[in-house]
Every structure is written in C-alpha cells, then in structure tokens.
Amino acid sequence: MKTQGKSVETTVEQVDVNLDELFSGAATADSITVADEDEKKPNIFAKKPEVDFSFTEDGSDDDSEEDDDSDDDAAKKPAGKKEDAASFLDSLDEEEEEEDEDGKTSKRGRKPIEGIADVVQKLIKEDKLVPFDDDKPFEEYTAKDWEELIEANLEERANQVRSETPKQFFESLPQELQIAARYVANGGQDLKGLFATLAQVEEARELDVTKERDQELIIRDYLSATGYGSAEEIEEEIELWKDLGKLEAQAMKFKPKLDKMQEEVVARKLEEQEMRRKQQEQASKQYMQNVYETLKDGALGDVKIDKKTQALLYNGLVQPNYPSVSGKNTNLLGHLLEKYQFVEPNYTLISEALWLLSDPEGYKSKIMEKGSQKAVEATVRKLKTEQANRASASLGVEKAEENSSRGSGKKKLTRTNNIFKRF
Known part of the structure; x- marks a missing residue:
C-alpha cells in the first residue's frame, strides 16, 4: 500500500508591525478603578443606607419637608441604650422638680395610692390586718409599702396556722x-403497758350497772383495788x-369510784414518765x-492535752450526732x-478498750512496764554501741602507736664480734 503526500507552498513576506497600536486596548494599571480616598469601603458591619420611600406617601410639599427634617434630626441623634424594666421602675421612684404653668415647682415620682387608707384602717380595727410598728401615716404609703404590708400579714397568718395546726x-x-401522744412526747417507751392500762380503763368505763354480770365485775374490781381482802372473801361478799338484792x-x-381509780392509774403512769423525763434531763445536765x-x-x-484534743473529747x-443500731x-x-464491733470489726482494739474500762490501773501498769522494758532495751543497745565504738577506737590507737614507733627508728645493722680484737 502506497501513501501519497501533498506538497504545500508557503510565501514569506516582510511586514512592519506597530506594537503600540496592537496593544492599545489591553488593560493597564491606569484602567483599574479604585475607591476615592474620602470614600470608605463598606464591610459586613456597615449599616446599609436607608431607602427613601417618600414617593409612596401622599402629602404636600410641606409635609415632605417636615419629614425630611425629622429624618435628619433622627439621623443626627446617637443610638442610645435600651432601658430595661428595672431601670424604668427605678426612674419612677426618682422625684424630679418641674415647673407648672403657674410657675410653681412640684415633685414628680411614684404617687401614693389614694382611697385604700380608709379600707386598711377599717380592717385593722376589725383585727383582720396588723399594721407596721413605724409611725408612717397610711396617706403617705406607696404601692410598694402596701405590697410589703400585705405580704407581712400573709406571712404572719401562715406562721399562725403552722403553729396552731x-x-x-x-x-x-x-x-x-x-x-399516748403525751406519754411518747415525755420519752415514754412502754407503749404496750400504757395501752393495756388504757384498755382496762375503757373496759371499766363501758360496764353497765343494770347487768348482773357487769355488777359483779364492778364490785370485784373495786374491792380488789381497795384491798378489801382475799379473792375468797370478795366472792363471799358478792354472794351475800x-x-x-x-x-x-x-x-x-x-362504779364512779372505780372509774376515778382507773383514771388515777393512767394519770399516775403519766406522772411517773414525766418525773423520769425530768430525771433524765437533770442527769444529762x-x-x-x-x-x-x-x-x-x-x-x-498527769497527761496534758491540747485544745484540739480537748474539743474532740x-x-x-456530750453530742449525740451519730446514728446507733438501736435507732x-x-x-x-x-x-x-x-x-469496731459490727461495721469494721477490730477485736484487738475493742479488747484493749474493755481492759482499760474494766481495769484502768492494771492496763496502765502494763503499758508503763512495756515502756520501761523498751527504754531499758534502748539503753542497753546504746551502751553496747558505745562500748564497741570505744574498743575499736582504742585498738586503732594501739596500732597507730606501734606503727609510729616502727616508722620513727632508722635501720641499723648488728655488729659482728671480731675474735681477734684487743680489749
């Protein structure tokens, strides 16, 4: 397969090009638009200019001019802070002097409520309201004063109800x-015995003198309570x-004497409990x-204690601030x-406490004996240590002296005897 190529003819010409005319429409630094120096660039915090909607309102030219003036004045006024309710109410209490048309000065403020003073005085006379102990006249009471008076009376009434309920x-x-409530309030604990006595009193009170059986019970109980005699003697008297008839x-x-005697039994039980309570209070003090x-x-x-230990003890x-297993x-x-007996058992500590409480002198003597033994042991140990130190020191001195004596003498030779020497 053969490929056929096409020939392309080109013509080269020389042309003069003006670069200024060619790039005259391109963007340069002079063509960039910048803001004026006096004009500030808006940002997201800048307030948008108000739009003029005056064309939608009907009115004469004078009205429009007045609106323009008012708008200008509003624009000149700085944006003030919003007043809250508290500051507004406080401003009502502030008295300001103003001049009226006649030129007289008058004080402005929260005006007293009129017409209620007579009503309150009537309620006070009827003991339905209690006034304050100050001397301020009701005519000068403000709304706040009336509110405080009513709240104080309501609180007093609530306290009275709580105390009387x-x-x-x-x-x-x-x-x-x-x-029973009086008995418990005085510290009584024998509720079973109390209710048994109360039941006996109630049974004696309900006896009917018209019934033969109740008649025998009344006579038997009365004679037994008065110590008339033995049970056999009482029964003989009843039969007689x-x-x-x-x-x-x-x-x-x-019957009346028996009821009174039963009531005296209950009263005596309450008196005994009251006396016991007083005795407990006296014992506590x-x-x-x-x-x-x-x-x-x-x-x-002989043991001194500091203030902290004194307060702790x-x-x-004296302060019962801890719950007990007894309730x-x-x-x-x-x-x-x-x-240390039930919650965190420590029987060694409990045994020592019992020993101290049961035999204080014996416990203290044992503690002192143990302390003296430790003191003797410490003394013996100290003496032995001191003796060992002294022995080592003396041995060192002897060795030093021996070494010093050996080191101070010069080396000498032994002279040999000449058997031929003349004397």
Whole structure:
C-alpha cells in the first residue's frame, strides 16, 4: 500500500508591525478603578443606607419637608441604650422638680395610692390586718409599702396556722391517743403497758350497772383495788349482796369510784414518765457539767492535752450526732464501739478498750512496764554501741602507736664480734 503526500507552498513576506497600536486596548494599571480616598469601603458591619420611600406617601410639599427634617434630626441623634424594666421602675421612684404653668415647682415620682387608707384602717380595727410598728401615716404609703404590708400579714397568718395546726390536731384526737401522744412526747417507751392500762380503763368505763354480770365485775374490781381482802372473801361478799338484792345498788355506788381509780392509774403512769423525763434531763445536765469539769484544765490525770484534743473529747462525749443500731443517736464513744464491733470489726482494739474500762490501773501498769522494758532495751543497745565504738577506737590507737614507733627508728645493722680484737 502506497501513501501519497501533498506538497504545500508557503510565501514569506516582510511586514512592519506597530506594537503600540496592537496593544492599545489591553488593560493597564491606569484602567483599574479604585475607591476615592474620602470614600470608605463598606464591610459586613456597615449599616446599609436607608431607602427613601417618600414617593409612596401622599402629602404636600410641606409635609415632605417636615419629614425630611425629622429624618435628619433622627439621623443626627446617637443610638442610645435600651432601658430595661428595672431601670424604668427605678426612674419612677426618682422625684424630679418641674415647673407648672403657674410657675410653681412640684415633685414628680411614684404617687401614693389614694382611697385604700380608709379600707386598711377599717380592717385593722376589725383585727383582720396588723399594721407596721413605724409611725408612717397610711396617706403617705406607696404601692410598694402596701405590697410589703400585705405580704407581712400573709406571712404572719401562715406562721399562725403552722403553729396552731399541731395543737388543733392534738385536741381533735380521742382521749386515749392524747394520753399516748403525751406519754411518747415525755420519752415514754412502754407503749404496750400504757395501752393495756388504757384498755382496762375503757373496759371499766363501758360496764353497765343494770347487768348482773357487769355488777359483779364492778364490785370485784373495786374491792380488789381497795384491798378489801382475799379473792375468797370478795366472792363471799358478792354472794351475800346478791342474796340480799343489794348487788345493783352496790355496783352503782362503786362504779364512779372505780372509774376515778382507773383514771388515777393512767394519770399516775403519766406522772411517773414525766418525773423520769425530768430525771433524765437533770442527769444529762450533770453529765455534761462533769465532762466539762474534767477537761477544762487541759489534762487527763498527769497527761496534758491540747485544745484540739480537748474539743474532740468534749464533743465526742456530750453530742449525740451519730446514728446507733438501736435507732437513736449516740455520741462518738458509742459510735466507735459499735463501729469496731459490727461495721469494721477490730477485736484487738475493742479488747484493749474493755481492759482499760474494766481495769484502768492494771492496763496502765502494763503499758508503763512495756515502756520501761523498751527504754531499758534502748539503753542497753546504746551502751553496747558505745562500748564497741570505744574498743575499736582504742585498738586503732594501739596500732597507730606501734606503727609510729616502727616508722620513727632508722635501720641499723648488728655488729659482728671480731675474735681477734684487743680489749
């Protein structure tokens, strides 16, 4: 396969080209548009110029001129800060003097509320409101003063209700529960015995003197309570009155006395608990006083204690700030005893504490004996160390003297005897 090539003819001519005319339309530094020196370049924080919409409003030329003037004035005014509600209310309280048309000066401010003073005085006379203890007249009260007065009365009423509610609740309880509540408030713990006594009182109160069975119970209980005699003697007396037809009359005679005696039993139980509570309070005060007297000198026997330890011991003995397994609070001593017995068992420490509490002198003597033994051991150890130091020092001196004596003498030779020497 053959390829055919085409021949191309070119003609070379010489032409004169003017470069200035050729590049006259190209961009140069002079053709770049720059901002004027007085004109600032806008940025994202710059405020956009306001658009004039005056052409959309109807009005005369005078109105438009006035609008233009107002716009100019608004533009000249600097942008002020926004006032919050608090500053606005405070400004109302500030009194400013202004001149009225007659030339008189008057004070402006929060004006007092008129018309409410008479109403409040009427409520105060009816004991529905309680006034303040100051001498400020009601006519000069402002809205804030009225608000404070109403809030104070509402708070006083709420406190009164809170204080009277427990009393009203206590009075609304049945007599038996009132007795039980008073018993518990005084520190009583034998609730089972108390309720048994209350049940016995209630049963005696419900006995009916018209029923023969209740009549016998009334007479039997009364004679037993008064110590009339043995059970057999009481039964004989009941049978005698029954035969004589005097059982009901005797029951009606003994019933009020029996009820009074049962009430006296309950009252006596409450008095005993009250006396026990007073005794506990007195014992507690005496205990705190004894602890104070023991620690006030800053020493426990012959041992001096610092202020920190003194405060720790006092608060740990008199302040029941720790929960106990019994459900009540206890002091630091009881807390630590329970802790090292049940929570974090440490029977060695508990045994030492028991030994100290049961036999203080024996425990202290053992501690002192152990301390003296350690002191003797330390002394013996110190003496042995000192003796060893002295022995090593003396041995060193002897060796030094021997070395010094050997080193100071010059070397000498032994003279040999001449057997032919004349004397």
